[in-house]
Structure formats: C-alpha cells, structure tokens
Amino acid sequence: MDASEVEFLAEKETVKIIPNFSLDKIYLIGGDLGPFNPGLPVDVPVWLALNLKQRQKCRIVPPAWMDVDKLEEMRDLERKEDTFTPVPSPYYMELTKLLLNFASDNIPKADEIRTLVKDIWDTRIAKLRLSADSFISQLEAHAKLDNLTLMEINTIRAFLLDSLNCLYKLRSNQHPGSSKGQFADF
Amino acid sequence: MDTQSYLPVKPGVGMEENFLSLDDILLSHERLPIRTECSFPRLGFLEKSSDSHDIPEGTKMELPLWLSKGLYEKKRRVLSVELPKVYREGWRTVFNADPNVVDLHKMGPYYYGLGSQMLHFDSPENPEIAQTLLQTFIGRFRRNMDSSQNAYNEDTSALVERLDCLEKALFSSGQSGLNSFQSWEKGRASQLTASSLVLNYRKRKINDLQP
Numbered sequence: 001m002d003a004s005e006v007e008f009l010a011e012k013e014t015v016k017i018i019p020n021f022s023l024d025k026i027y028l029i030g031g032d033l034g035p036f037n038p039g040l041p042v043d044v045p046v047w048l049a050l051n052l053k054q055r056q057k058c059r060i061v062p063p064a065w066m067d068v069d070k071l072e073e074m075r076d077l078e079r080k081e082d083t084f085t086p087v088p089s090p091y092y093m094e095l096t097k098l099l100l101n102f103a104s105d106n107i108p109k110a111d112e113i114r115t116l117v118k119d120i121w122d123t124r125i126a127k128l129r130l131s132a133d134s135f136i137s138q139l140e141a142h143a144k145l146d147n148l149t150l151m152e153i154n155t156i157r158a159f160l161l162d163s164l165n166c167l168y169k170l171r172s173n174q175h176p177g178s179s180k181g182q183f184a185d186f
Numbered sequence: 187m188d189t190q191s192y193l194p195v196k197p198g199v200g201m202e203e204n205f206l207s208l209d210d211i212l213l214s215h216e217r218l219p220i221r222t223e224c225s226f227p228r229l230g231f232l233e234k235s236s237d238s239h240d241i242p243e244g245t246k247m248e249l250p251l252w253l254s255k256g257l258y259e260k261k262r263r264v265l266s267v268e269l270p271k272v273y274r275e276g277w278r279t280v281f282n283a284d285p286n287v288v289d290l291h292k293m294g295p296y297y298y299g300l301g302s303q304m305l306h307f308d309s310p311e312n313p314e315i316a317q318t319l320l321q322t323f324i325g326r327f328r329r330n331m332d333s334s335q336n337a338y339n340e341d342t343s344a345l346v347e348r349l350d351c352l353e354k355a356l357f358s359s360g361q362s363g364l365n366s367f368q369s370w371e372k373g374r375a376s377q378l379t380a381s382s383l384v385l386n387y388r389k390r391k392i393n394d395l396q397p
Contacts (some may be wrong), residue, residue, distance in 0.1 A: 002366055002370075003366050003367050003369070004370055007213075007370065097306065101373070108313030129331060129332065129335065132331065133327065133328045133331065136324055136327050137327070137328075139324075151367075154363070155335075155363050155364065155367045156335070156363060156368070157359075157363065157381055158333065158359040158360070158362055158363045159334060159335070159356060159359050159360035159363055162355070162356050162359045163327060163331075163356055165199075165300070166199055166323065166352060166356070167320075167323060167324075169198075169199040169200035169302070170199070170200070170298065170302070170316070170319050170320045170323055171320060172200055173200055173201060173302050173319065173320070174313065174316040174317065175318040175341050176319065
C-alpha cells in the first residue's frame, strides 16, 4: 500500500468548516452534505473542505484534538506508557499534514502542532520497532495491533511481512517431517 | 513507487527451492565438499586435480549443490556430503555467541539458503544446524530492521556489505517502506513522475535489429 493511498482514505474523515457562501443541500453517493449558509458551521469530508479552502470559500475549524495543550498531554502519556496509547483520530498524522499544509492560517500555533505530532509519531514508531523485535525474538505466532494507525502499520508492513515469511521457512526447517517430504522439487 | 519491468521470483529459503528464482539458481552452484562412496568410471574430467579416466572410490572433491543433491541417496550410497566449514560445530558456536559480528556476505553469500539445503543430506547435526540458522536470523533481525528503517538518503553500501543475500532483500523492502513514507511526508508523492519503464525505454534503431 502506498502512503498516498492511506492519505486518500484519510480524506473521508469529516471536519467542521464555516462557509462564506450559501448553497442548498448536495446529494452525493457518500451521503448528503450541507446545506451551506454563510457563518454557520457544517461537517464535510476533508477532501471537500480542502477544495473549498483553496478556493477561499470557507474557513476550516481544526478538530478538537489539534490543540497544543491536548497534544502535549498526549505526547507525555505516550512517552510514559510502554504500550500504544489511543490516538484521537485513526488518521492523526495524515490529517495534521493535510490541514497544516493547506489551512495553516486557520489553525493557531501551527508550527508547535506540527512538532508535537511529529514527536508523538516518532515515539510510536520507536515502540513499534521495539515490539516487532520482541515479537520476532520470542518466536510469537500472533500479535494484537491495538491503537495502531494505518499509516504506522504501513511503514513497517513490507519489511515485517517479508521477515516473518523467512522466519517461518527457517522454523519449518526444524521439523522436516511436517513439510512435503524430501526432494519434492524433483 | 518501485516499478520493475518484470516481477522477480523470490528465493524459496527453506528446503524447497523456487525453480524460477535467480537467487536459488545461483545458490545451486555453491560447491560442497564430498567424498565418493563408489567409483565413477570415465568421469575423471570432473576432477581437475588428477589425470585419470575414472574417479576411484573414496576420492575427496567438490561438486556443486545441484549435482550432489541429485546423486545423493540414502539407500545406495553414491557419495557422502561433508558440511561446509561455516555450518560446523566451531562456527556454530561463533554464531550462537553473537551473530551480529559475523560477515555473512563473506561466509555465504547464501548462508540461510545453503544451510537449509544442507538439511537434505541426513547429517546427525541437522537439528543443530536448523536451530543455529534460526537463532542467527533472530539475532541479526533488530540491527537489520533499525538500519533499514533509519538510513534515509544516505549511502547504504556500508550497511549492507555484511548482510546475507536474504537479509539484503529484507533491507531493501524496509527501505522501500521508509522511502515511500518520507516522499509522502515531503509532498513528493502527489507529483506525477515518469514511469521507470518509460525512462529506460530507448528507441530501437533499425541497425540494431538488422545484423
């Protein structure tokens, strides 16, 4: 899976905007949006919010978790705990990047938020590697991926799956009777 | 995005080989020390060191893996295969002590593949060999993972030069994950680029086609 595909999925998340135009309800396959009235907040998917924002037709209200105090609290908790802590949004990394790139004028303290989210991400990736290593070294057969987001899984997926395949083959060497007999390729 | 003009077949790693895998074809040419258990008439040309027509019983020589695998049989003893040095007791102790210090590229470069293939020749040390292969892989896993996930935009040749071919493949898949994430983060993923197939494409000249 490509990182841009994960970003595409993240664009389905909803975000609140304050439009400066008026439009009746619009009917889309994914659901009805609107009606849009100037000054009244309305929930729309991120892809639409960014499109309207780029055309200067709305103001984006940042999600409640995109706040310096809350993120600092989250970062400290993430550093303290050994396990993964629940994240405010399953697409926190993608949404931060999208909203900060296109609507940084609507988000207070954009630079601090960017740094904090990056800190949280780095802590979680370090934990992910640590747990992958202990998963391999203890020869575990299954693991629970609680509170991990798609983007985090995606960065390690190719490497971990290939390693687990090799590990499986090397483990099955120890019990040659269980595989398909000798010289099966002749 | 890594697009290739063909999809390479991955090596089989375990006791079975993948017929179409280039790595496994190269692996089957590794030479093994063997001892003949009966005489091979008129095959003296296989053994470069002597001029005789036949290979007498009890000769020590080297044969490639594919040939020794074909000739080896449990009931009719045609030849016996000796373990290569790296899979013997002495080296196994080294691998069990600290697998990270060993230069597997020099030892192999198909350390895991050849080790798994050695299990075909019923040696009494088979369980220990399989165990050492597994422990070596596990012991080297962390370093391989960290180096492949952290080396961004730098020269990786120093990191991969001590890796076995199998670990090199893992390293490059770790790098592809890192690179795709980094290029997304920098906003490079949204730009369209020419496919590597098109870049490599060269107009055919009529002179190349006609001898």
